Amino acid sequence: MQSTSHSLLSRTDGFATKSSDTLILIGRIMLAWIFVGSAYGAIANFAGSVGYFASLKVPAPLLFTWLALVAELLLSVGLILGIGTRYCAIMAFMFVLVATAIGHRYWEYPAAQQTGQYINFLKNISIMGGALAIFVTGAGRFSLDRMLAK
DSSP states (O other), X not given: OOXXXXXXXXXXXXXHHHTHHHHHHHHHHHHHHHHHHHHHHHHHTHHHHHHHHHHTTOSSHHHHHHHHHHHHHHHHHHHHHTSSHHHHHHHHHHHHHHHHHXXXXXXXXXXXXXXXXXXXXXXXXXXXXXXXXXXXXXXXXXXXXXXXXX
16 A cells, blocks of 8 residues: 555656646746846836946946846747757856846845845846756757757
8 A cells, every 4th residue: 555645746756747848838938037027127227227237337337238138038038939948048047147146245235135135146046946957858848949859
C-alpha cells in the first residue's frame, strides 16, 4: 500500500511531466512580463527613465536608456514567442545581474529605503533563477524555436 505522501508526490510529478510544455510557456510569459512592464514604463516616461539612470550616475544615461529599452523589448518578444529562447534567458540573466549591481545596492541606501531596495534585490535574484530555469528547459513545445527546428 502506498503512503499518502508518496501518492501525492507521484501525482504531482505526473502532472508536471504531462503539463511541462504548457507550464514552460506560462513560465516564459511570466518571466517576460517584468521586461514588458519595464519597457512600457520607459516608453511612457522616457525622460523619467533617462533621469533615473542619471541619478544612478551611469555614463551616458540617454544611451543607457535606449540600450535598456531595446534589450527589454527583445527579451520580451523572444521569451513570449519562444524564439532564441536560451539566448534570451542568458541575456535576461545578464541584464538583471547588471541592473541589480547598478540600481539595487540596498546597503548604500538610507535606512528608510533599505528594505524596499532589499526586496527589489531579492526579486532580481528570483528573476535570474527563472532565467536559468528557462535556459535549462529551453522553450518547450509551444515555441517558435520548436516550430523552426522541424
